[in-house]
Amino acid sequence: MQSASFLVLRTRLNFSLMASQGCVTQFSFHPPQLLRSLPGQRQCPKLRRARQYAYSTDSSSTSSSSPYSSGSSTRSSHTPRTRDPEPRRSLQVGAAMGGNSTELQKILPALEKVVPVLAPGRHKGQAGKIAVIGGCREYTGAPYFAAISALKMGADLAHVFCTSGAATVIKSYSPELIVHPVLHESYDVGEIGEEEISGLKDKVLAEVGKWLQRFDCIVIGPGLGRDPILLDCVAAIIEEAKFKNIPLVLDGDGLFLVTNQPELIIGYPLAILTPNVMEHKRLVAKIVGERDQNVPQNPEVSNEDLPGQLQDLAKRMEGVTILQKGKTDYISDGKTVLSSDYYGSPRRCGGQGDVLSGSTAVFVSWAKEYFSNENAAGKKEVEERVSNNPTMVGALAGSLLCRKSAANAFAQHKRATTTTNIIEYLGHSMDELFPLPQ
Ligand SMILES: NC(=O)C1=CN([C@@H]2O[C@H](COP(=O)(O)OP(=O)(O)OC[C@H]3O[C@@H](n4cnc5c(N)ncnc54)[C@H](O)[C@@H]3O)[C@@H](O)[C@H]2O)[C@@H](O)CC1
Numbered sequence: 001m002q003s004a005s006f007l008v009l010r011t012r013l014n015f016s017l018m019a020s021q022g023c024v025t026q027f028s029f030h031p032p033q034l035l036r037s038l039p040g041q042r043q044c045p046k047l048r049r050a051r052q053y054a055y056s057t058d059s060s061s062t063s064s065s066s067p068y069s070s071g072s073s074t075r076s077s078h079t080p081r082t083r084d085p086e087p088r089r090s091l092q093v094g095a096a097m098g099g100n101s102t103e104l105q106k107i108l109p110a111l112e113k114v115v116p117v118l119a120p121g122r123h124k125g126q127a128g129k130i131a132v133i134g135g136c137r138e139y140t141g142a143p144y145f146a147a148i149s150a151l152k153m154g155a156d157l158a159h160v161f162c163t164s165g166a167a168t169v170i171k172s173y174s175p176e177l178i179v180h181p182v183l184h185e186s187y188d189v190g191e192i193g194e195e196e197i198s199g200l201k202d203k204v205l206a207e208v209g210k211w212l213q214r215f216d217c218i219v220i221g222p223g224l225g226r227d228p229i230l231l232d233c234v235a236a237i238i239e240e241a242k243f244k245n246i247p248l249v250l251d252g253d254g255l256f257l258v259t260n261q262p263e264l265i266i267g268y269p270l271a272i273l274t275p276n277v278m279e280h281k282r283l284v285a286k287i288v289g290e291r292d293q294n295v296p297q298n299p300e301v302s303n304e305d306l307p308g309q310l311q312d313l314a315k316r317m318e319g320v321t322i323l324q325k326g327k328t329d330y331i332s333d334g335k336t337v338l339s340s341d342y343y344g345s346p347r348r349c350g351g352q353g354d355v356l357s358g359s360t361a362v363f364v365s366w367a368k369e370y371f372s373n374e375n376a377a378g379k380k381e382v383e384e385r386v387s388n389n390p391t392m393v394g395a396l397a398g399s400l401l402c403r404k405s406a407a408n409a410f411a412q413h414k415r416a417t418t419t420t421n422i423i424e425y426l427g428h429s430m431d432e433l434f435p436l437p438q
């Protein structure tokens with residue numbers, strides 16, 4: 001078993017090396033000198049062979065094979081390593097620190113195509129109407145960060161749906177946000193029975209439901225809290241949003257909800273989950289550990305094979321896009337893995353994930369709009385250089401923007417950098433990545 005794992009690991013190292021020699025598109029932080037020598041993006045025969053070796057030794061379904069090695073409580077002594085039936089296409093967006101990476105210079109013009117132009121003829125709302133569902137007694141900062149980030153990086157309108165206790169506070173942070181005090185938590189409603197809870201759910205759904213169709217993307221979870229009544233109502237909102245085909249970004253307590261009720265989101269291609277390391281581990285334990293008899297109950301999430309594990313997780317979630325945040329951000333919809341370690345800041349202050357969820361929501365809405373236009377200019381370029389999936393494109397662009405903004409804020413504020421500083425730099429960073437025409 002040990003030697004089998006070792007072989008796969010060796011294959012992955014070779015894979016990385018070949019990737020850096022041009023067999024896959026790469027934006028890598030690590031070897032810029034290799035990046036510069038990239039001869040092209042097409043898959044080379046050597047890499048094709050390596051992929052076959054790594055992935056085709058077992059043609060059984062994902063439920064019987066997995067990239068997860070043993071965790072603390074093993075259910076079965078047989079814990080095979082990665083044998084993905086489909087090869088992984090890996091695209092790494094990496095950081096020659098100053099932004100001179102050859103690959104990044106290819107990716108940015110492709111991403112730029114989905115950014116809407118600023119033209120006098122456009123009307124309010126065309127650049128994006130975003131909603132954030134979050135904000136409770138404890139947390140008012142997180143939904144504010146997500147919603148204001150959406151506005152600051154280019155959306156036209158941002159709404160927040162929160163509890164009445166949080167609403168006044170959020171409104172007082174910014175007159176630019178449209179705040180709806182429509183959610184309820186146990187603390188407010190006291191002890192109520194099943195029937196009353198059901199009535200409350202209907203009321204919340206009616207209040208939120210009349211707005212839903214207007215939104216281009218909804219962020220669910222920043223500062224939402226974990227009150228069971230409130231989460232029950234949010235689950236109903238998710239169902240309704242899916243019915244209306246609205247893209248969803250799930251973060252913070254929204255992830256807590258869908259980790260406990262994965263059926264809410266599995267198979268919905270317009271969903272993006274943005275877990276941090278801890279949230280990702282919970283998701284893996286639930287989706288892989290609890291459901292697959294062939295892997296340990298607490299599968300080990302290993303840094304070595306994060307891309308393979310993430311792809312496996314996204315595949316098990318039937319095409320949901322997952323953006324796993326960390327030192328490197330990994331993004332997968334089960335078909336492709338993108339990774340980005342471009343820019344970033346060493347400050348780990350709370351709230352940066354909220355900036356990411358708000359920004360990603362806007363990029364996803366732009367990408368969806370872009371792909372829905374059959375005559376959109378440069379579509380082939382976006383598909384080839386990034387992905388033909390709007391949620392993948394949006395997630396990568398969101399990651400790049402937030403890391404760029406964090407780097408800019410850190411350069412100015414150093415150890416004093418907070419999320420508010422990062423938000424202040426969103427507009428400037430957008431313009432550095434996607435400059436407005438002179
Ligand atoms: N100002 C605010 O209102 C903020 C509210 N937030 C909200 O707070 C709620 C709870 O979020 P939490 O993230 O605290 O959730 P959890 O209760 O899941 O806590 C996660 C824990 O994991 C730890 N952790 C995070 N990243 C880690 C890593 N890479 N390695 C090891 N440990 C790690 C953290 O220190 C934290 O103690 C969410 O609704 C969230 O949106 C946050 O967004 C932060 C800002």
Ligand SMILES: Nc1ncnc2c1ncn2[C@@H]1O[C@H](COP(=O)(O)OP(=O)(O)OP(=O)(O)O)[C@@H](O)[C@H]1O
Binds near residue numbers: 326328345353355356
């Ligand atoms: N070690 C790191 N180096 C550079 N950037 C990082 C690092 N860890 C996270 N990030 C970036 O910070 C952003 C937020 O990720 P983080 O892991 O802090 O989210 P979070 O814990 O959900 O945040 P929040 O405090 O809002 O709940 C992401 O864009 C990610 O790319």
